[in-house]
Amino acid sequence: MVQSMPRKLLQWIGVAAVLGLLAVAIGALMLVKDRVTLVLQAEASAAGPDPVALLRDDVQTLQRELGELRSQLGGNFEHLGAALEERAVARHAELQASAREVAQQHLQQQHAAERAAAAQLLSLQAELAALRSSLPVAGNRVPAADVSPGVAAGPTTEPAPGQTPVGENPVGQNPVGQNPAGEPSVGGNVPAGPEPTPTKETPAAAKAGSFLSFSVPAAKFQFDQSQTYTLLSDLCRVGFDAKSTLHDFTGVTGKVAGRFVADFDDPAGAWTGEVTCEAGTLKTGVDGRDTNMWEYLDAPHHAQIRFELGKFEATKVDVGARTAAGTLHGRMTIRGKTRDVSMPITVATDSSLRLQIEGQMPLKLSDYEVPVPSQLGGTITMQDEVKVWIALRARVQVGGAR
Amino acid sequence: MKREHTFGGWRLLVAIWPLFGFGGCIGSNVLAHEQRLVAPVVAELQFAPAPALPLVGLYESVLITGEVALAQRKVYYVFQGDGTYTAAALVESDGQSAFQTLSGTWRSLAAGLELDGKEPVPLEQAPGHVRITAPNGSLVLRAETLR
Numbered sequence: 001m002v003q004s005m006p007r008k009l010l011q012w013i014g015v016a017a018v019l020g021l022l023a024v025a026i027g028a029l030m031l032v033k034d035r036v037t038l039v040l041q042a043e044a045s046a047a048g049p050d051p052v053a054l055l056r057d058d059v060q061t062l063q064r065e066l067g068e069l070r071s072q073l074g075g076n077f078e079h080l081g082a083a084l085e086e087r088a089v090a091r092h093a094e095l096q097a098s099a100r101e102v103a104q105q106h107l108q109q110q111h112a113a114e115r116a117a118a119a120q121l122l123s124l125q126a127e128l129a130a131l132r133s134s135l136p137v138a139g140n141r142v143p144a145a146d147v148s149p150g151v152a153a154g155p156t157t158e159p160a161p162g163q164t165p166v167g168e169n170p171v172g173q174n175p176v177g178q179n180p181a182g183e184p185s186v187g188g189n190v191p192a193g194p195e196p197t198p199t200k201e202t203p204a205a206a207k208a209g210s211f212l213s214f215s216v217p218a219a220k221f222q223f224d225q226s227q228t229y230t231l232l233s234d235l236c237r238v239g240f241d242a243k244s245t246l247h248d249f250t251g252v253t254g255k256v257a258g259r260f261v262a263d264f265d266d267p268a269g270a271w272t273g274e275v276t277c278e279a280g281t282l283k284t285g286v287d288g289r290d291t292n293m294w295e296y297l298d299a300p301h302h303a304q305i306r307f308e309l310g311k312f313e314a315t316k317v318d319v320g321a322r323t324a325a326g327t328l329h330g331r332m333t334i335r336g337k338t339r340d341v342s343m344p345i346t347v348a349t350d351s352s353l354r355l356q357i358e359g360q361m362p363l364k365l366s367d368y369e370v371p372v373p374s375q376l377g378g379t380i381t382m383q384d385e386v387k388v389w390i391a392l393r394a395r396v397q398v399g400g401a402r
Numbered sequence: 403m404k405r406e407h408t409f410g411g412w413r414l415l416v417a418i419w420p421l422f423g424f425g426g427c428i429g430s431n432v433l434a435h436e437q438r439l440v441a442p443v444v445a446e447l448q449f450a451p452a453p454a455l456p457l458v459g460l461y462e463s464v465l466i467t468g469e470v471a472l473a474q475r476k477v478y479y480v481f482q483g484d485g486t487y488t489a490a491a492l493v494e495s496d497g498q499s500a501f502q503t504l505s506g507t508w509r510s511l512a513a514g515l516e517l518d519g520k521e522p523v524p525l526e527q528a529p530g531h532v533r534i535t536a537p538n539g540s541l542v543l544r545a546e547t548l549r
Contacts, residue, residue: 212517213506215502216493219495221472237438247431249430249432250433353469358439391438398473398495398496
């Protein structure tokens with residue numbers, strides 16, 4: 001009983017203390033309830049920048065970058081357009097060149113076929129004539145058993161002492177074998193008896209000729225038909241005449257090559273082919289100037305100066321005299337730059353039946369982005385315009401256009 | 403306003419320019435129009451008739467003229483002392499080149515060169531060269547030596 005008293009006392013004291021604290025709390029709440037503001041705030045926002053400002057900055061940055069991209073994109077589109085246009089031009093030129101090549105090949109094949117047919121016809125006619133001429137001989141003088149290919153059959157109708165062609169005849173003539181004993185003879189391996197005397201019935205023999213005992217194939221210089229001409233490099237020159245402050249000079253090279261197909265009587269004047277020269281071989285007679293010239297022409301990277309033939313606009317053609325004059329249109333490429341050009345030319349034929357082509361035209365170096373030489377700070381300068389000239393010899397290819 | 407011209411500055415430079423080793427550049431160095439075309443060497447040769455010319459030796463063609471020049475590109479002759487000869491000609495036909503070879507007899511007569519007993523053809527001579535003229539063309543040969 002004595003022990004339970006303090007325990008109860010303590011319980012009452014505890015209850016009283018709790019109630020007291022509660023009363024104090026309620027009282028305090030009543031006193032300060034109007035002065036307290038409850039603010040709920042994220043922990044991070046207390047230390048970082050204003051997100052709206054950040055968002056605004058981001059938007060501005062994006063707008064600025066977008067503007068830059070837009071301007072760059074415009075430039076790139078321009079570059080792309082220019083590149084596409086350049087590519088289209090190059091492709092167009094390639095296609096034109098391919099078309100010309102195909103046309104030329106077609107022409108060559110056509111001529112080859114025509115010539116093959118003509119040769120076959122001539123061969124057949126010759127065989128027919130030989131058979132005709134040999135029939136009475138075989139019937140009257142030569143036993144049938146002796147008439148066999150590769151067997152000499154008696155003397156010729158036209159003895160020609162000493163004439164002994166050796167080897168295979170390349171031109172479709174009747175091959176004439178060499179006498180093993182070295183004796184002059186003709187018709188060593190001519191089949192079917194004696195060599196027939198050339199008559200109107202042997203067109204193959206009539207077509208061919210001889211020159212100092214050699215057999216020469218029938219070949220005509222057909223000035224008024226399409227023929228292939230090959231430049232004779234040793235007999236060609238191209239060059240330019242230039243003017244400078246102190247004096248005039250010529251640059252020239254003999255390193256010229258090229259082929260072309262031309263028909264001087266063609267009203268359309270469609271020529272194909274090209275003439276090239278080596279830029280690094282042009283010489284003016286002054287070594288230092290030559291070195292500078294090759295540098296200006298960028299010869300290491302653009303070794304060739306090329307003239308692509310396009311059309312010959314004739315003003316005068318004399319088929320009989322094998323002469324012509326007119327303007328040759330084409331495309332000139334210097335230092336990698338190609339421009340359309342027109343050059344008045346004259347054409348003549350020499351005693352060896354070689355074409356002589358001469359012509360000249362003005363040409364501006366700046367058109368081909370060739371720097372105009374200048375020395376001593378411009379004291380000595382060369383004129384932008386030079387006179388380009390050609391002096392060519394070309395030989396026709398026997399057998400027509402190819 | 404009166405301008406006073408003095409012989410100095412760039413004028414002096416231009417004036418003394420030739421003195422500094424560039425004198426060779428002064429003066430026109432333009433190739434004459436008529437000299438642009440390469441002139442064949444044989445054009446300068448003066449040929450004269452050469453009756454009974456002793457032709458013995460090797461000869462190489464340097465010029466062929468006439469219709470035969472279309473197909474015949476090069477000719478070699480060896481005229482031997484015993485009256486025989488051998489020859490080769492490069493002939494082109496249908497875009498193909500091939501040599502023809504010959505051997506036969508020759509005589510140099512007053513009327514010209516007789517090959518294989520045929521009609522003599524005119525024979526002319528120039529220093530180091532001979533010219534044979536046939537009805538359908540001519541042949542200029544240069545004397546060569548076998549090395």
